[in-house]
Amino acid sequence: MSAGVKWARRAAVLVAILVAVAAAALWVGNELATRKMRRTVEVAVQPVAFRSASDSAALERGRYLYASRGCVDCHGAAANGRTFLDDGNGMRIAGPNISPGPGSVVAGYTPVDWVRAIRHGVSRSGRPLMVMPSEDYNRWTDDDLASLVAYLRFKEPASGAGAVVELPLPVRALYGFGWMEDAAAKIDHTRPPEQPVPESVTVKHGAYVANMCIGCHGAKLSGGKIPGGPPEWPAASNLTPGEGSAMVRYPDADAMLALFKTGKRPDGSAVKVMPFESLREMNDTDVRALHLYLKSLPAGPKS
Incomplete structure (x- = not known):
């Protein structure tokens, strides 16, 4: 047997071993993912009282929050759910119907159920809500959370269905091995709600608005x-003023306002992935306060 044939056989054996190891890792990761998705998350939930249909200020605030804080991007304008990710390669995610209509997943929700889902990323049954970005809403004030719930409870009913979370095997394995986390695993469930901050162009209000950015841009x-x-x-x-910061493109709040309204950078190029359906609904005060806060952050290296 020639040396070349021996090396070819050894290479084939090595490839077979690597394939077997990779397959085993995917299988283990998938099993771990299934267990994590089915785990029970114990949360000491503090309920927030329901608002009445006559509380027009709460309903309007809830409408604004729903339109501007990312809810519409996943659940649709009618709140009856929508497919917001389908890459054609096995990843398909749809937000559920959270309107009062047929197929609603929030039918019969109590104040505790609403808080558990929105603030903690945990379902009524105690399992983690996959893909729900509760880290963005965990720090909301009780008033804002109550206003959003009021808007959804008294919204016009629409037909829809439950959530769809289809993840390809490699993604499930990454989740299973802990390289990706659901919101319920990221959140400090003992953290008290934020106290109300006057809506004005201040760093403090900007910090509150910036909570909506955490899910994608990270805690820092x-x-x-x-x-x-x-x-x-x-x-x-x-988004910090550190190395490689995107903020150099937005020296003033007007530039950020233009980005949120158009979805385009100052040079005219389109920004991908950002939830512009919501961002374009943010009012001037929120955007200017957000810009002020981002400019005040300490420089941070890209994570």
Whole structure:
């Protein structure tokens, strides 16, 4: 037997071993993912009282929050659910119907159920709500949470269905091995709600608005790979004034307002992945306060 044939056989054996190891790792990761998705998350929930249909201020605030804080991007304008990710490669995610209509997943929700889902990313049964970005809403004030719930409870009913979370095997394995986390695993469930802050162009109000950015840009807003996103998605930008910051493109709040309204950078290029359906609904005060806060952050390296 020639040396070349021996090396070819050895290479074939090595490839077979690597394939077997990879297959085993995927199988183990998938099993771990299934267990994690089915785990029970114990949360000491503090209920927030329901608002009445006559509370017009709460309903209007809830409408604004729903339109501007990412809810519409996943659940649709009618709140009856929508498919917001389908990459054609086995990843398909749809938000559920959270209107009062047929097929609603929130039918019969009590105040505790609403808080558990929105603030903690945990379902009525105690399991983690996959893909629900509760880390963005965990720090909401009780008034804002109650206003959003009021808007949804008294919204016009629409037909829909439950959530769809179909993840390809490699993504499930990453989740199973802990390289990706659901919101319920990221949140400090003992953290008290934020106290109300006057809505004005201040750093403090900007910090409150910036909570909606955490899910993609990270707790320190320094960017990095978006958890659970398809491989082709670009990394989230560094929003701090650090190295590689995207904020150099937006020296003033007017530039950021233009970005949110158009979905385009100052040079005319389109930004991918950002939830512009919601961002374009943000009012001037929120955007200007957000810009002020981001400019005040300490420089942070891209994560």
